[in-house]
Amino acid sequence: MTSLANYLIISAILFSIGAAGVLFRRNAIIIFMCIELMLNAVNLTLIAFSQFLGEQSGQVLVFFVMTVAAAEAAVGLAIVIAIYRNKETVHIDDLNLLKG
Amino acid sequence: MNYNDFIAVLPLIILAMTGLAVMMWDAFEKVPSRSPLLLTVVGGMGAIVAAVANLTAAPVIAFGGLFFSNTYTGFFTIIFSAAAVLSALLSEQFLKEREMIIGEYCALILFSVCGMVMMASGANLIVTFLGLETMSIAFYVLAGIFRKEESSNEASLKYFLLGSFATGFFLYGIALVYGTTGTMNLAEIRTIMLGLAPKPAATYSSLLLTLGMLFIIVGLAFKVSAFPFHQWAPDVYEGSPTVVAGFMSTAGKTAAFSSFILLFPYALLPTAAVHLGSEKIQIVLAILAACSMLYGNIVAVSQTRIKRMLAYSSIAHAGYMLLGVSALNENGITGVAIYSAVYILMQISAFGIVSVLEKSDGNGFELEDYVGLSKRRPWLAFLLAIIMLSLAGIPPFAGFFGKYYLFLAAINAGMVWLAIVGVVSSIIASYFYLRVIVLMYFRQANDQVEVSVPEKINTSFVAIAFAVAALLVLGIYPSLLINTIGYLFR
Numbered sequence: 001m002t003s004l005a006n007y008l009i010i011s012a013i014l015f016s017i018g019a020a021g022v023l024f025r026r027n028a029i030i031i032f033m034c035i036e037l038m039l040n041a042v043n044l045t046l047i048a049f050s051q052f053l054g055e056q057s058g059q060v061l062v063f064f065v066m067t068v069a070a071a072e073a074a075v076g077l078a079i080v081i082a083i084y085r086n087k088e089t090v091h092i093d094d095l096n097l098l099k100g
Numbered sequence: 101m102n103y104n105d106f107i108a109v110l111p112l113i114i115l116a117m118t119g120l121a122v123m124m125w126d127a128f129e130k131v132p133s134r135s136p137l138l139l140t141v142v143g144g145m146g147a148i149v150a151a152v153a154n155l156t157a158a159p160v161i162a163f164g165g166l167f168f169s170n171t172y173t174g175f176f177t178i179i180f181s182a183a184a185v186l187s188a189l190l191s192e193q194f195l196k197e198r199e200m201i202i203g204e205y206c207a208l209i210l211f212s213v214c215g216m217v218m219m220a221s222g223a224n225l226i227v228t229f230l231g232l233e234t235m236s237i238a239f240y241v242l243a244g245i246f247r248k249e250e251s252s253n254e255a256s257l258k259y260f261l262l263g264s265f266a267t268g269f270f271l272y273g274i275a276l277v278y279g280t281t282g283t284m285n286l287a288e289i290r291t292i293m294l295g296l297a298p299k300p301a302a303t304y305s306s307l308l309l310t311l312g313m314l315f316i317i318v319g320l321a322f323k324v325s326a327f328p329f330h331q332w333a334p335d336v337y338e339g340s341p342t343v344v345a346g347f348m349s350t351a352g353k354t355a356a357f358s359s360f361i362l363l364f365p366y367a368l369l370p371t372a373a374v375h376l377g378s379e380k381i382q383i384v385l386a387i388l389a390a391c392s393m394l395y396g397n398i399v400a401v402s403q404t405r406i407k408r409m410l411a412y413s414s415i416a417h418a419g420y421m422l423l424g425v426s427a428l429n430e431n432g433i434t435g436v437a438i439y440s441a442v443y444i445l446m447q448i449s450a451f452g453i454v455s456v457l458e459k460s461d462g463n464g465f466e467l468e469d470y471v472g473l474s475k476r477r478p479w480l481a482f483l484l485a486i487i488m489l490s491l492a493g494i495p496p497f498a499g500f501f502g503k504y505y506l507f508l509a510a511i512n513a514g515m516v517w518l519a520i521v522g523v524v525s526s527i528i529a530s531y532f533y534l535r536v537i538v539l540m541y542f543r544q545a546n547d548q549v550e551v552s553v554p555e556k557i558n559t560s561f562v563a564i565a566f567a568v569a570a571l572l573v574l575g576i577y578p579s580l581l582i583n584t585i586g587y588l589f590r
Contacts, residue, residue, distance in 0.1 A: 004302075004303060008308075015268070015272060018268070019265075019268070022261070022265050028257060028261065031261055032261070032264075035261070035264045035265055035267075035268060038265075038268035038272075039267075039268055039271065041272075042268065042271045042272045042275050045272070045275040045276070045279065046275045046278065046279075048279075049275065049278060049279030049303060052302055052303055053279070053282050053300055053302065053303055055282060055283070057224075057226065057278070057283070057284045058275070058278055058279075058284075060226060061225070061226050061229070061274070061275075061278075061284065064226060064229065064230060065229075065271065068229075068230070068233045068237075071233070071237055072233070072237060072260075072264055072267075075237050075240050075241055075260065076240075076260050076261075076264070078241075079240065079244055079253070079256050079257050079260055080257070082244060082247045082253050082256075083253045083254070083257055086248070086249075086250050086253055087250060087253075092257070092261075095254045095257065095258070097250055097251050097254050097339070
């Protein structure tokens with residue numbers, strides 16, 4: 001049986017890839033995908049802990065996280081569309097009205 | 101699950117139902133009217149009444165350990181609902197001038213308050229997480245509610261990307277705390293941290309637990325915009341509609357603090373914590389508090405636009421409240437509660453006055469626009485002067501007592517250096533708050549003809565006047581608030 005540490009390490013790696021993507025990519029949609037990757041890495045951690053603890057609330061939280069991620073996607077893509085209609089770009093370097 | 105559980109969360113039910121009603125009303129209304137606003141005010145008042153009724157009831161943990169219902173949650177429910185009512189009143193004129201419909205706006209305000217109440221009453225990490233997200237998602241939409249305006253779009257996208265990035269960290273923290281303590285229930289986590297219950301042998305790791313706490317701190321520090329996680333705050337508050345910025349920077353921040361207190365002094369770091377890293381976590385919180393206070397106030401000095409100045413000063417105010425959290429004692433919790441109530445009154449009315457003076461074409465934010473305001477709008481200038489004195493923490497006004505309690509808490513916790521940093525940064529802050537008063541009263545505008553405009557008595561003016569009156573009353577009789585809170589936290 002795979003040990004708990006393996007699950008935790010793989011989800012930590014996935015989380016780091018997601019976080020690095022948020023910091024280094026410049027396209028709003030790709031940044032958003034990286035955030036989803038971070039949330040799913042956490043889901044993996046939760047399920048692994050839940051399995052090894054023999055306790056269910058971690059798995060319950062995973063369902064809530066998926067719901068919240070869907071709600072976030074709806075709002076986030078709507079914001080991206082609103083921006084695209086005004087500026088015809090989703091590149092965050094082009095969004096520089098607010099500086100100082 | 102029984103009848104009493106529903107009574108315990110009655111304020112939340114009232115807010116959610118009013119939010120849905122406002123949303124449906126807006127969808128079916130043919131001619132825009134004031135009804136959504138009235139409904140929002142009635143719903144907010146109803147939630148306040150229900151929360152006051154719950155204050156005197158015996159504390160319970162409703163729905164099998166999901167929701168606290170005690171005086172702490174009652175207090176925060178009251179101030180969040182009051183903030184919602186104030187911002188709804190402040191927004192009417194503002195939105196009408198910009199041809200926006202108030203219905204969807206009010207519905208979003210109510211939904212975000214539902215999230216805040218969940219954060220202040222979450223007895224389980226799942227509820228805390230859901231509350232945080234309910235609040236944040238409503239805020240992302242509110243920040244971008246002027247969807248034809250590029251600055252509003254940009255504020256919304258920045259807030260959304262950085263906010264959900266922070267959510268990722270917060271959630272990772274929750275997962276690690278859950279894994280190492282074996283439960284999501286805050287009361288059970290507290291007994292484990294106090295050493296009264298065994299840790300789960302299979303998954304416990306001191307390192308992972310410390311890491312989990314740090315991730316939770318990062319997530320919440322983003323939400324309260326504490327240094328160094330503050331970069332989004334000035335841009336978002338400047339770009340989003342002024343009334344929304346006022347609501348986000350007050351109620352949103354204090355909501356995050358209400359769950360900060362439940363997570364840290366209550367559950368994860370009770371004073372007698374046996375966990376080895378607890379002093380280190382306290383130091384981390386104290387350093388974040390000190391840096392936020394200094395950074396926010398120093399950068400605010402050099403701002404020339406009033407919205408950005410208020411945004412940076414809100415970073416400093418987050419630092420003051422974080423100081424109360426890091427003290428990890430009873431005084432700190434009382435201080436954060438007092439300061440939350442006072443800060444909501446001060447900051448919402450400050451942003452409210454900025455929104456009244458703002459022109460519909462997006463001008464009127466420069467500090468220069470406030471020169472000679474005492475001649476043009478004597479009443480607004482007078483109210484703004486009181487708010488600025490209170491924000492600076494000058495004694496007869498309510499802001500002073502909030503700060504006094506927070507600094508006292510830091511000294512009681514043996515962190516005299518932190519209290520000194522707080523006092524020094526307050527002195528820096530008084531420079532830019534008093535500068536606004538100097539500009540309004542002691543400077544003549546060169547090219548403008550000074551005509552006094554009579555104040556129209558509309559909802560905005562009434563809301564601002566009410567908030568300032570509350571600040572004065574609480575400043576002159578601080579015992580009103582302090583006795584109530586003393587009774588709350590006994």
